[in-house]
Each structure stands twice: as C-alpha cells, then as structure tokens.
Amino acid sequence: MAREECKALLDALNKAIACYHHLVLTVGSSADSQNLREELQNTRQKAQGLAVATRARLTAVLRDRDLGAEERAEFERLWVAFSGCLELLEVDMQRALALGAAFPLYVPRRPLVHTGVAARTFSARSLRHEVDRDFEVADLRELEHEILQVREMISDMEMKVNVPRWTVQARQAAGAEVLASAGASSAGGVSVPEHTGPCDPNKALAATIFGAVLLAAVALAVCVAKLS
Incomplete structure (x- = not known):
C-alpha cells in the first residue's frame, strides 16, 4: 500500500x-x-x-x-x-x-492633464x-x-x-519502455501514419527551405544597407 x-x-x-x-x-x-x-x-x-x-x-x-x-x-x-x-x-x-x-x-501611466470624464475614467x-x-x-x-x-x-x-x-x-535498460511500447503496437496491429502531424517530413523540408531563403534575404538586406 x-x-x-x-x-x-x-x-x-x-x-x-x-x-x-x-x-x-x-x-x-x-x-x-x-x-x-x-x-x-x-x-x-x-x-x-x-x-x-x-x-x-x-x-x-x-x-x-x-x-x-x-x-x-x-x-x-x-x-x-x-x-x-x-x-x-x-x-x-x-x-x-x-x-x-x-x-x-x-x-x-499618468496623463499630463486630468479633466472631466476622462479624469474619472482614468482614476x-x-x-x-x-x-x-x-x-x-x-x-x-x-x-x-x-x-x-x-x-x-x-x-x-x-x-x-x-x-x-x-x-x-535502474530496473531496466534505458529505452526499454519505448521499445516495449513499439513492440506492443506492432503486435496489436496498430498502424502509425507516416506523414501526419507536426513531424511530417515534407513539411519539415519546406520549413527548412523557407528558413534558408529568409536568412539569405535578411543577409542580403543587411549587406545592401551597409553599402548604401
């Protein structure tokens, strides 16, 4: 207990x-x-x-x-x-x-002038x-x-x-619980979608390319600003 x-x-x-x-x-x-x-x-x-x-x-x-x-x-x-x-x-x-x-x-924040309704509202x-x-x-x-x-x-x-x-x-080797869960899922016939959720490889690749283009644009803008 x-x-x-x-x-x-x-x-x-x-x-x-x-x-x-x-x-x-x-x-x-x-x-x-x-x-x-x-x-x-x-x-x-x-x-x-x-x-x-x-x-x-x-x-x-x-x-x-x-x-x-x-x-x-x-x-x-x-x-x-x-x-x-x-x-x-x-x-x-x-x-x-x-x-x-x-x-x-x-x-x-305090206004410079306190008058009328505005002063009461502010108060x-x-x-x-x-x-x-x-x-x-x-x-x-x-x-x-x-x-x-x-x-x-x-x-x-x-x-x-x-x-x-x-x-x-520890009672078991590191990662044993993860491996056991994966084995249980396979044994139970549970299928895991390959391209779903936030870890979709296609989305990750697109995000990486977009980030690289954005960094290049920022670097170019900085260079232009320095030369001008």
Whole structure:
C-alpha cells in the first residue's frame, strides 16, 4: 500500500510540475495575462503541497529499519526520482521569478492633464490596475520565499535520508519502455501514419527551405544597407 501511495503521489507531482513548466514558458509572451499569473501561482502551490506529502511519506518508509532489501531499493528509486522533480521545480520557479520581474503586466501611466470624464475614467482604471499590480508584486515576493522553501526541502531531504544517486540502479535498460511500447503496437496491429502531424517530413523540408531563403534575404538586406 505504501509503495502504491508513493507512486500515486509522485505521478501527481510530475503532472503538476509539467503543467507549471508549460505555463512558465508563456510568461512574457503574447499569451501572458493576469489569469496566467494566477494559474501559475495555483499550480506551483499545488506542486509544493504534493511535494510535502510525497517527502513525508517516502521519509517515513525509508527510515523504517525493518524494510526489506528489495522494497528499500524500490523506495530509493522513488526517492531519487522525487529529488529530481524538486530540482526541476526549483529551476522553473527561478525562471518564473526572472521572467515575471522582467515582464511586468501593469506599468503605471499618468496623463499630463486630468479633466472631466476622462479624469474619472482614468482614476477608475488606475485603481483597478493598482490592485492588479499589488497582486503581481506580492506574488513575486511570495515566489522568492517559496523558492527558499523548496531549497530547504531539498537540503532537509539529504540530511534525513542519505540515498546517494550513484548507488541506485535502474530496473531496466534505458529505452526499454519505448521499445516495449513499439513492440506492443506492432503486435496489436496498430498502424502509425507516416506523414501526419507536426513531424511530417515534407513539411519539415519546406520549413527548412523557407528558413534558408529568409536568412539569405535578411543577409542580403543587411549587406545592401551597409553599402548604401
């Protein structure tokens, strides 16, 4: 039961971190918005909650001296995987902090003259933006604090449970799962289209040619500009 519980927690943590990573990549892009920043906050807090629960469960099991050798080896593999997840989460949190500071959503703008309806409209809009700006600043400060918490969690893990990564052996060779999936697909008669989806070779070749032509045009334009 403990093994299945730890695996379920680790799987949920992996999904939350993957979602957070995807959201972080859109900070500062055209898809950036107040909703995105709030979703980032909720997702990272969910990931941290799962991390705390996973750490507590794995720590309790690995500190059990009556644990069998095979079971201990399995939980040590889960521990190493969990440690890697935390490191990825910390990296993405640092990236979110840097991008959030570099690309603020709300920049205060003040007109030179305040008159009539325009002044009242501007005041209401400024008040709303001020509230949103306060959330943004508070979120970045909270993110800084949470990064420190994740670092402390990683350090605390290393002190409470000493599991050197180089001592943990994988259960199967690298790529075995991919080969097994491919074999199962062939055995089941599942056919895979050759020229579909974003990895279509014809589309890839066309994109490569277009890119080369575009680079050549840019280089030619730069040369002409320098000579003129």
